[in-house]
Amino acid sequence: GPNPQVSKGTHVLVPLGDSSPTGWKAELDEGVAEPLRGVAGCDHALWVGLTAPPTAPIGRYRLSIRTRTEAGEFAAPFEPENDVVVLFNPWCEEDSVYMEKTSDLSEYVLNESGRIFYGTEEQIAERAWNYGQFEPGVLEACLFILDRRGMPHSARGDPVMVARVVSAMVNSLDDSGVLVGNWTGDYSQGTNPSAWAGSVGIL
Numbered sequence: 001g002p003n004p005q006v007s008k009g010t011h012v013l014v015p016l017g018d019s020s021p022t023g024w025k026a027e028l029d030e031g032v033a034e035p036l037r038g039v040a041g042c043d044h045a046l047w048v049g050l051t052a053p054p055t056a057p058i059g060r061y062r063l064s065i066r067t068r069t070e071a072g073e074f075a076a077p078f079e080p081e082n083d084v085v086v087l088f089n090p091w092c093e094e095d096s097v098y099m100e101k102t103s104d105l106s107e108y109v110l111n112e113s114g115r116i117f118y119g120t121e122e123q124i125a126e127r128a129w130n131y132g133q134f135e136p137g138v139l140e141a142c143l144f145i146l147d148r149r150g151m152p153h154s155a156r157g158d159p160v161m162v163a164r165v166v167s168a169m170v171n172s173l174d175d176s177g178v179l180v181g182n183w184t185g186d187y188s189q190g191t192n193p194s195a196w197a198g199s200v201g202i203l
Helices: 102-110 138-149 159-170
Strands: 025-028 048-051 059-061 066-069 072-075 084-086 113-119 124-130
Touching: 059 138, 138 159
Parallel strands: none
Antiparallel strands: 025 048, 059 084, 066 072, 113 124
8 A cells, every 4th residue: 555554454574484463474495495597696595485364454565575684784675576466365264255165166266257147027138258357457457446446455354345345336426436327228438238248348
């Protein structure tokens, strides 16, 4: 977020080999070391495993490494390629979105396509729909939607609150959301709903 704070869980300091008060952990993998090619004066690398707690706010975290040696301290600058994105994890038993059944995970998380139904009570039709949750740009669009609504970053560890914000932002009414409802049949100022075949193009 624009104003990370330790007290709100949006700025996390994780000592190597220890855990932070918020449950983040950084552990050294001493069994892995390899030369850093092309870096003068560096003959090896340290591999560190970073673990977020199940209650961590979801979103994009900037990552910086601070080192301390006899020569002094150094803090690496933030670089976009080092960003870490934290999401809810239905495979983690401690996460409130945990799903025990493999069939549920396959249907509700991993399945990229499904069917939508439309029409009237007397005449219902169906067609294929591409969810595209793993397509490039979709994750960024979803995080942008949370930012556009102004959802506090510190509240993004609650899946119920995140789901409510996303549901509200699907329509544009009152909050400049994703889609405008139109039942007039005139779509000259936008896109005919039947032209969409999936969520990726809309987002």
